[in-house]
Amino acid sequence: MTATKQIEASARAQVGKGAARAVRRQGQTPAVIYGGGAAPEAIALDANKTRQLIFGGHFLTTIFEIDVAGKKQRVIPRDYQLDPVKDFPLHVDFLRVAKGQTVTVQVPVHVIGQDASPGIKNGGLVQIVEHTLEIAVEPDSIPDAFELSVAGLNIGDSLHADAIKLPAGAKLTVGSDATIVTIAPPTVEAEPEAEVPASDVPAEKEKE
Template identity: 65%
Template sequence: MSDIKQITAVARDRAGKGAARAVRRQGQVPAVIYGGGEAPTTIALDFNQTKQLIFAGHFLTTVFEIDVDGKKTRAIPRDYQLDPVRDFPVHIDFLRLSQGQAIKVVVPVHVVGQDKSPGLKRGGALQIVEHSVELLVPSDSIPDFIEVSVADLEIGSSIHLEDIKLPNGAKAVATENVTLLSVTGVKEEEEVAPAAAEAEAPKA
């Protein structure tokens, strides 16, 4: 799990598009903290720090302690918007967290063991079906990723979500057994190509 990160913000008196534009002109990023049975709190974040946090990775699975004018709130980003042209942050939504609260998060899948897979050694191809999975996890135990090993996979074998040991307290959101990846064989057209070429070759 990523460490809880500290971030400082200032409260905003007004909401709306006009107020948000004014915040951006001041070199800040408008944001809102909602949920937890409290009224939404509109805030402004430092532009450079926010951009670095987003592009550092794992932003949507990182818990933040947001210091808003001396009042600290624990929250997790639920969504963020980037400028479609210049790719910088223009707005962030944070969800308040309470102790022990369970939340849904999308966690990336990390594949390991490619160098040991007998199927891949025999010329098979690794096909990743799902690059991430949605989990229900305690807010204080959010995994950075789910590790999936293909070390024992032969050609034609697959790994499903139910095959993976999830972190303590984590549950899969999907009700069906999702295929995460598989090792496929050499494409049929690649196998028949040499034979076809030999058949078409002129005879002496």
């Protein structure tokens, strides 16, 4: 599971598109903290550090402790927007979390054991049906990823959601029979038709 990360922020007195643009011009990313029975709180984050956190991986499954002028709050990112051209962060939404609270997150699926799969050795292909799985889980129990081993699987075999090892108290939001990974048969390309040399094509009879 990912460890809690520390991040500093400053309070924003003004909100709205104009205020958000002004914050970005100062090298910061506008954000908001909401939930937990308290009023939404507008904050600003360092844009470069925020970008590093987003592209560093596991951003939406990481618990952060945000320090705003000495006031610390435990939060989890729920959404973020990036500039479609320059990829810098435009806005981040954080949800307050408390111990014992359940949150819904998307956890990536990692496939292992390919070298011990008879199906793959015979030309089969790993087909990942679900690259992420949504679970309801306590914030401190969020896993970095789910590992599914295809060791021993033959062509046509599949692994379903019930093969996932969940943290204590966590629940999948999909059915236990949902297919996650399958070993598909090898792709066979049709052989191109052989071209007949022009010299082998019989000449048409001359018209009388």
